[in-house]
Amino acid sequence: MYGAIAYHTSWRLHVLLFSIPVLVVTLILSRLAAAKPWAFWLYWIITLLAAIILIGIFEGLYNHVLKNILFFSGFPGSSMEKLYPRGTYEMPDNFFFEITGIMQGIIAIPLIIYFIRLTSQKYKL
Template identity: 65%
Template sequence: MPDTSNSQQQKVTLFSILLMMLTSIHHVYGAIVYHTPWRLHLLFLSIPVIALTLVLDRLLTPTHNRPWIFRSYLVLTLLASIILIGVFEGLYNHVLKNILFAAGLPENAMGKLYPPGIYEMPDNLFFEITGVLQGGIAIVLIIYFIRLIRNTHYQH
């Protein structure tokens, strides 16, 4: 892989792992403070994604360019880190929820978008900050992911 793509790949790896680590902390904290141990299910996704991302990243070197490894790396990052965690968990579950809550969306409408028992309305600063940070990291990850794809595409 060319140097430019390698630099972008390192950033994608970094932000994917940061997102998964933050999400793990966020869910463990949420499980404790809201007495919802089911939130720990996220660890069954985040820990393997962190491990696989690191392994695939190490296998992708300029001297060992294997297209199937690169495609696996892209699919893993796109599905797990960007879509499941970044877009759904970070942007929808927290960024949008906090915006709608702060804007004063009626309680019944909030309840339809964020059903009680599954979602918590903003009442814990650490939980909400770590949730919103997931959305911020996701945006940065998406930018580097797009750059990685563009740089790789232009190199071939």
């Protein structure tokens, strides 16, 4: 949401239309999951797709962590433009925007660990 305000790109607000319903649905499903196997698997799928892949890996790790590593390590500008096209992505110029994005990537790591533990404990994998 901050990126939409900081960069005057209202299309970035789509994350609210996506994340708020996902949050509500996962909270409901987490309560049902112990008693209903279908609820566990629906919770599992939504958590994997929304929280881990889209927000954690794509938004946090790719869009912020990798972008900052490449940018500050002197990766060629033409290659950066291919990976992060202008208009969709912003090169690091706003500390708060980047640090909150990096935090999404960092938080994804324990989330992935807990997700693997949840899966293996539930079905003894």
